[in-house]
Amino acid sequence: MKMSKEEFWRWPEYRHTVEGIDPTKGKVISGGVDIGSVSSKTVIMVDGEVFAQSVMRTGSSSPDSAERTMNWALENTGLTLKDVNYVVGTGYGRVNIPFAQKAITEIACHGRGANFMWGPTVRTVLDMGGQDCKAIRVDEKGKVQNFLMNDKCAAGTGRGMEVFADLLSVPIQEVGDRSLAVKEEPQSVSSTCVVFAKSEAVGLLRSGWSKDEVLAAYCQAMAHRVVDLLNRVGVEKEFVITGGIAKNIGIVKRVEKELGIQALKPDQWRGDPRFDPMLAGAAGAALFAKVLYERSQG
């Protein structure tokens, strides 16, 4: 029998329909599709309220990934793509979404989506994506005022975290909790570069560190890296974290500690999937789609 290597980086894909919304009674059905370098997300809104959503891994082709995430979101909702009045695409693959009427940058969409999900008091959004990280300043309408981005280096991104989950054979969803399970916060991993941090981690394990301690040391290094980016753009309350890494409590806690500012309701998604921070970009895109559709109807 061939042994298959367990893939610890594989985070769970899912779809969800919000109960109590009848799409046939809605005036505008809008869609937001966010094709990231690592994950593809769709949010379907009925009159500006989240109705259905899906999150899955991005495949090798953006158009295929867009189609799959959209179809999955629509599954068993009674809706088909034809029923969606307007679709806005965003994310790194936004220009390759065949059924999208318009493409809008993920920076604008995350700003708008964060405003929708966590309210008009949000002023700073840290979007920690698969292959980039952005610190975004927004106004009370979720409009982008300023932003800074790292998309050159895996340090501080989801890919970097995936590499570590694999290295330590710890399922990626458990990384955050395990990194907080240490008795005492260890010294941070000193290398910024993920490749060098990996060698450093192997050395730490050999010298007797537990996996949890190594995870804590890496989460700390990663938090430090993104706080640098945040400080350069300037942080104003309220502060939220979006993107897949926002679900890693080990990162969230350490970013909060280093900034000295609490993130707004970082756990809300656990009880209510509509607040999944991975969906902020797709939600923002769906909101833009609603406005654009209404405008097109005069």
Next chain:
Amino acid sequence: MITIGIDFGAKNVKVVILNDDKIVARGSALTGFDLKIATKAASEMALKAAELKIEDIVHITETGIGQGSVDFAADSVSEVGANAKAGVKLLATARTIIDVGAEEARAVKCDETGSMEDFVVNERCAAGAGAFVEAMSRALEVELGQMGPMSLKATDAVPMNAQCTVFAESEVVSLIHNQTPKANIARAIHDAIAERVVSMVRRLGITEAVLLIGGLAYDVGFVDSMKRGLGVEVHVPEFPEYVSAYGAALVAQERVKK
């Protein structure tokens, strides 16, 4: 007079035994996780080749990342100091010495006496060091030693968008999926790392002659990309990865004479 130079690299420990200014033996061992064991192995290898005993050695000077951690050498010299000293000895006209190792890259500007005048270093990002080519050869499933010869057979220049080693791995995988010939991918990999090293060297200014040393100088594909990137002739000495150890051994000679 017999001296030893030891260079602690991220990947290998290198030892050079010098009799006056003549190299009598070289030795190396994987650095691993115990510098003492690696140093002992590399030194014993060199001593055996030279048919010498440790008692015959007048002075030992070390350089590299683990300075002071092995109770073996009398003193130490900086990597850039060792690079400059040995570089000019190997090529009298050398004024810019570029050293690309497993986890570091540096460029040294020196004068005709082998004194270091200025330097730049990258020790923070794997994308500008040998670790990049190593990771890419794994993604490409080509042996590290074959990357160079393969790269020279490239028929087309394919651009690599990713800078980061981690992102570049995924890019190499998608290039393979798109049926890009492996030779062209190998060349794209060499061009990518050369571009990063060249931009680092530009901060120093390129003064000819340029000498390329360190383990990656064995890679003919990388050397070719460096020539194109720098736009000048690039000289590679014999045994490029021993140059720093050679420099340390030369410094040891000088220190005894003083």
